[in-house]
Amino acid sequence: MELDISGARVLLELPVNLPVLGKLQLSETIVVSWLVMLLITGLCIWLTHDLKEENISKRQAVAELLVETANNFVVGNMGEKFRYMIPFVAALFATSVVSNLISLVGLRSPTADLSTEAAWAVVVFIMITAQKIKTNGALGYLKDFTTPIPVMTPFNILSEIATPVSMACRHFGNILSGVVINALVYGALAVASSALLGLLPGIVGDLLSQIPILDVGIPAILSVYFDWFSGIMQAFIFCMLTTLYIANAAGET
């Protein structure tokens, strides 16, 4: 029994080869991301078509609930002046959740690729830094690294860089661990069912041991934690940290 846990498959390789960026590969991650975006956008369009001012449908109530929740989340964590951040945080959360949960239909989560989380974390890091510079000025921002004493500068720089790294790795690690454990469970249960049914005598046992019957049902229980709970939790944590770091950089909290 061989178990293969690998990175994203390359679906298409385009004949572009740039010095730093390397070969232009269209990986599973990107394609599934597009699917995720399509899903989210389609859901938004479906939710918001035919909006009414009164006597609203359940669909519209859901749309309003989502918008109100996003508004409250961002305004509650960051304050009124960060209203323009609402779509970004909402997109971050929606993309993260849908990406995490899309593994339930057997596709590879885009979030099981460190490139995805790294991109998000870098965006957030740039936003945090921009906010800090906006609040304290460029000089103030640089001076902030020498507090409380100049000797601390390297550690301050390290902790600054640690923010995006930890954000990206936390999310990625949780999702990847789910992928790995799911693969392990499927593999182990296949082996177990093969061994169990192999006990049957004759050709029947040989035939039945080919069917990994234990793989039905049992992994779904684990999926409640590794896909549902972990997936939603990590998306929430990522967005929470994003809002809090940016608000903190602006001196809001």
Place this chain on the structure above:
Amino acid sequence: MQVQQLVGIVPWTFIAQLCNLFIQAFLIKKFLFKPVNEMLEKRRAKADAEIRDAEKAKTEAEAIKSEYEQNMQNARVEANELIASAKKTASAQSEEILKEAETQANAIRVKAEKDIEQEKKKAVSEIKDEIGEIAMEIAGKVIEREISEQDHEKLINDFISNVGETS
């Protein structure tokens, strides 16, 4: 099939995901937040308009109420005035009536006194006549003789005037 690293950053994927995030933010803004927020704004505007209308109606109602109260106040004052003047008129009238009654009573009394006087005089003259006759009869019987009508008259008159003086 070619496979990418399990843990690693692929530059193209990185760039693609970065763009995807911003495209997603734009799409979510355009297709979810914009329409819903516009609708919420419209609803709020409508609610505000309704509240304004209600406040206007309330102000009007209060104006009407105060006007009504003013009218009521005026009416009450007027009524009080009416009652007061009616009372005044009534008392004046009753006084007049009383005065008249008194006058009438006085007149009646005066007339009655006059009548009594007359009756008294009448009675006295009647008694005078009767006493005269009785006296004459008694005198006739006493002296047993007839006196002339003239003497008789004179005698009686003397007697009566004596009686009138003494009575």
